[in-house]
Amino acid sequence: MRHMGATKNTFPAAATAWLTPDSGPVLAIGVSSAAQARRIAKGRYEQFITDTAPKALRALKIRWPDVKTVAAESEHLPFRPQGFGAVVVDSLPSELSGEQLASFAKALRPGGKLILQRIVRDDTVPWVKRLAAILRQVEPEAMATSDVSSDLVESEHFPILEHRDFRLWIPVQRDGLLAQARALVEDAGDSAVEFVTQNVGELYDSLARRGDPLLLPYAVHGWRAIVDHTRVRADLLFEDSIRITI
Numbered sequence: 578m579r580h581m582g583a584t585k586n587t588f589p590a591a592a593t594a595w596l597t598p599d600s601g602p603v604l605a606i607g608v609s610s611a612a613q614a615r616r617i618a619k620g621r622y623e624q625f626i627t628d629t630a631p632k633a634l635r636a637l638k639i640r641w642p643d644v645k646t647v648a649a650e651s652e653h654l655p656f657r658p659q660g661f662g663a664v665v666v667d668s669l670p671s672e673l674s675g676e677q678l679a680s681f682a683k684a685l686r687p688g689g690k691l692i693l694q695r696i697v698r699d700d701t702v703p704w705v706k707r708l709a710a711i712l713r714q715v716e717p718e719a720m721a722t723s724d725v726s727s728d729l730v731e732s733e734h735f736p737i738l739e740h741r742d743f744r745l746w747i748p749v750q751r752d753g754l755l756a757q758a759r760a761l762v763e764d765a766g767d768s769a770v771e772f773v774t775q776n777v778g779e780l781y782d783s784l785a786r787r788g789d790p791l792l793l794p795y796a797v798h799g800w801r802a803i804v805d806h807t808r809v810r811a812d813l814l815f816e817d818s819i820r821i822t823i
Contacts, residue, residue, distance in 0.1 A: 592743040592797045593617060598690045600662035606651045606681075608633045610667040613694050615641065622662065627654065652676045659686040659806075666693050670738060670800055682734035685804040691735055693800040696745065702794045704784055708758070711776045715769035716762045735802035743797040748790035751781045 593616055601622020605614035608628045618624050625645045628634050634646040649655050651666075652674070664681045666673070670693060681691055698720070700706060709720040749757070758777045762769045785791050 587745065587747065588616065589743040589745055589797055592694075592741075592745075592799055595741055595743075596692050596694065596799050596801060598622075598663035598692065599688070600686075602661050603663045603665060604654075604656075604661045604684060606664060606666045606668075606677075608637055610665050610694075611637055611641070611644070613667060613692075614663075614665040615644070617663070617665065617692070625656075625661075627651065652680050654680050654684050656684055658683050659689075661685055661689055663690045663692055666691070667695065668693055669695050669798070675732065678732045678734050682804050682806065687804070687806060689804050691800075691802045691804065695798045696795050697798065699744070699794040699796045704780070704791070705794065707780060708754075708777065711780065712758060712761055712773060715765045715772060720761065733808040734805055736805055738800050738802040740798070740800050743799065745795040745797050746792040747795060749793050750790045751778065751785065754781055754791065 596613070597617040597619070601618060601624075603614045603618045603622045603624050605611045605624065605626045608626060608630070611626050614624055614626070623645070624641075624643070625647055626634065626637060627647045627649045629648065629650055631648050634648060638644065638646050647655065661684050664684055666681075673693075678691075685691070698705070700709060700720070712720055755774055755777055758773050759770050762773050781791060
């Protein structure tokens with residue numbers, strides 16, 4: 578589904594504080610989780626990033642030379658068991674498989690935390706509803722919000738999963754909003770882009786004070802869970818692993 582994505586600024590301090598682990602190192606699953614892992618590590622904990630795309634890992638390494646990048650699948654993490662204080666995933670609980678959760682549990686030390694985060698747009702604000710209505714006249718799936726499941730992961734490795742939501746406001750100027758809107762309907766043709774440009778521009782002008790941006794509302798959904806090793810096979814916890822870094 579196509580929707581306007583949040584930019585990586587003004588992240589709620591309360592969300593960072595709530596999601597920050599008690600110890601490191603911090604392991605991010607996928608490059609999409611890297612920024613959150615770096616945010617909560619706060620320079621105190623060593624950071625590792627895994628992904629199945631070596632090119633993306635190399636680009637991340639150029640940006641952040643201090644992180645350790647590892648090409649690996651999340652279901653088969655090539656690390657010494659119980660080596661991490663936190664595993665960070667940009668995902669919903671319902672999107673994780675039992676195999677992934679078992680792999681995360683093996684990687685976490687006793688007392689370690691699984692930390693999940695997902696940022697979604699909040700369409701309850703009236704002006705955002707009007708924006709979506711304009712876009713959907715030419716692109717029905719435009720700004721369709723990702724489904725956020727309320728179901729908790731039924732995992733024996735993470736039996737208790739805490740959940741909190743935080744509000745995130747992203748300032749957007751007129752040109753920025755128009756650029757985002759046009760990008761969502763560009764496949765519909767020139768006339769659709771022209772229609773959206775005119776109507777979204779008029780919407781912005783009717784709402785924004787001169788010189789001030791509008792604020793796009795998002796929700797930061799956060800989950801955290803302490804690992805329970807009682808059902809992790811002992812031979813898996815203490816087996817040797819091979820680590821390949823890039």
